[in-house]
Amino acid sequence: MKPETRQQEIIRVAAKLFKEKGYSAVTMRDLATAMDIKAASLYNHINSKQDILESIIISIAEQFTEGMSSVQESNATCIEKLKEIIALHVEVSSTNIYGMAALNHDWMHLEARLNYYKKLRSDYENDFRNILIEGIKAGEISDIKPDVMMFSILTTLRSLYLWIPKKEDVNLQELSSNLNEILIKGVIK
Amino acid sequence: MKPETRQQEIIRVAAKLFKEKGYSAVTMRDLATAMDIKAASLYNHINSKQDILESIIISIAEQFTEGMSSVQESNATCIEKLKEIIALHVEVSSTNIYGMAALNHDWMHLEARLNYYKKLRSDYENDFRNILIEGIKAGEISDIKPDVMMFSILTTLRSLYLWIPKKEDVNLQELSSNLNEILIKGVIK
DNA sequence: CAAACAAACTAACAAGTGTTAGTTAAGTGT
DNA sequence: ACACTTAACTAACACTTGTTAGTTTGTTTG
Numbered sequence A, B: 001m002k003p004e005t006r007q008q009e010i011i012r013v014a015a016k017l018f019k020e021k022g023y024s025a026v027t028m029r030d031l032a033t034a035m036d037i038k039a040a041s042l043y044n045h046i047n048s049k050q051d052i053l054e055s056i057i058i059s060i061a062e063q064f065t066e067g068m069s070s071v072q073e074s075n076a077t078c079i080e081k082l083k084e085i086i087a088l089h090v091e092v093s094s095t096n097i098y099g100m101a102a103l104n105h106d107w108m109h110l111e112a113r114l115n116y117y118k119k120l121r122s123d124y125e126n127d128f129r130n131i132l133i134e135g136i137k138a139g140e141i142s143d144i145k146p147d148v149m150m151f152s153i154l155t156t157l158r159s160l161y162l163w164i165p166k167k168e169d170v171n172l173q174e175l176s177s178n179l180n181e182i183l184i185k186g187v188i189k
Numbered sequence C: 001c002a003a004a005c006a007a008a009c010t011a012a013c014a015a016g017t018g019t020t021a022g023t024t025a026a027g028t029g030t
Numbered sequence D: 001a002c003a004c005t006t007a008a009c010t011a012a013c014a015c016t017t018g019t020t021a022g023t024t025t026g027t028t029t030g
Helices: A006-021 A027-034 A039-044 A049-073 A077-096 A097-109 A114-139 A146-158 A159-166 A171-184 B008-021 B026-035 B049-072 B078-095 B097-109 B114-137 B146-158 B159-167 B170-186
Strands: none
Touching: A006 A027, A006 A049, A006 A159, A006 B097, A027 A077, A027 A171, A039 A114, A039 B114, A049 A077, A049 A097, A049 A114, A077 A097, A077 A146, A077 A159, A097 A159, A097 B008, A097 B097, A114 A146, A114 B146, A114 B170, A146 A159, A146 A171, A146 B114, A146 B146, A146 B159, A171 B146, B008 B026, B008 B049, B008 B097, B049 B078, B049 B114, B078 B097, B078 B114, B078 B146, B078 B159, B078 B170, B097 B114, B097 B159, B146 B159, B146 B170
16 A cells, blocks of 8 residues: 555645535635645645646546446346446445545536546446436336436435535445435335 | 516526536626626625625525425325425426525535524424434335435435426426436336 | 716725745655 | 755745725616
């Protein structure tokens, strides 16, 4: 396990600040104070504020893309694939709580890599939708508009970062299985 | 139907900009340009940028508080109450699409009224949770952690603003009933 | 017609913005 | 002893920020 570089440390602290106040409201002087150095010193380690946002968001987006690839490769039923996607989100969100906030709130402040991010996102959504459509065809999944289903599940999963840190004793295994129950079978008894 | 005052117009346009870029990234000059006047002229109608954010967020938060009150007064089953809450969110979100974005993204930039907002929100969540707990007791609702259920449903409902504008022909009645199906009965057939 | 109002303007300000340049000091490897 | 790297610093820059003061112009009202 390599120790964290100074650059990684800055990016990690920045992600935390971005979660609390949003990208635009965090100044380089805020970040410097949190690192206990002067603002100018940050530039020994990073190129720009924009670069920090990019590394946070793009790295997470690529994790989701990779995760979706392995879900697709698995020879499972659509419901099983859905469960794998839920587990993917719990995993990625719990290891990138602060980054997920930046991804959800501040993706529009990406500049050079905005289009790349948008492509990753829409590809992900298409793959997700196709799984639902297959499930409907196979009779596994209710015949409701796939877009509404996807929206409902995906917004819950994308907001996990708001939820996970609240519980000190959060058991990720348990959270995953609770979400499986609720998202797949609903709340009715 | 009274015509919109100039102040209301500014607040409406501001909400739209806040949705696109977030409160902190929108400058008074951006807002002025969108209104086709100079920044200083805005101050003939509003007191401050902060004030604009407050009126947007607080007015919506109070709509939810009122809505929850009437849900509670109704003598319906818990599942019926849930459906009423879903309808409430569809109604409020569809008539305040831009404002909902500000509420979700920028509530932390409230200053004087931050605590008031937080109180409204936590009261709302408590009422919501109590409905679920009653439903579990009554055997209407699955015995899963109420917090996880609430989180799942509420994040979907809170994100409706992201979804509604995408469909040009969005039928709100239909959206409501689709959400009832999915959130209550899940996606499984 | 005069008074009042609504709604725009120009000009300016103090504070804060991201970032660059150049420097210093403490380790590290040869 | 030497150069190299790492990581901090001070000082400054050009620009942008929200906001205020004071003024002008057209419209409404008594």
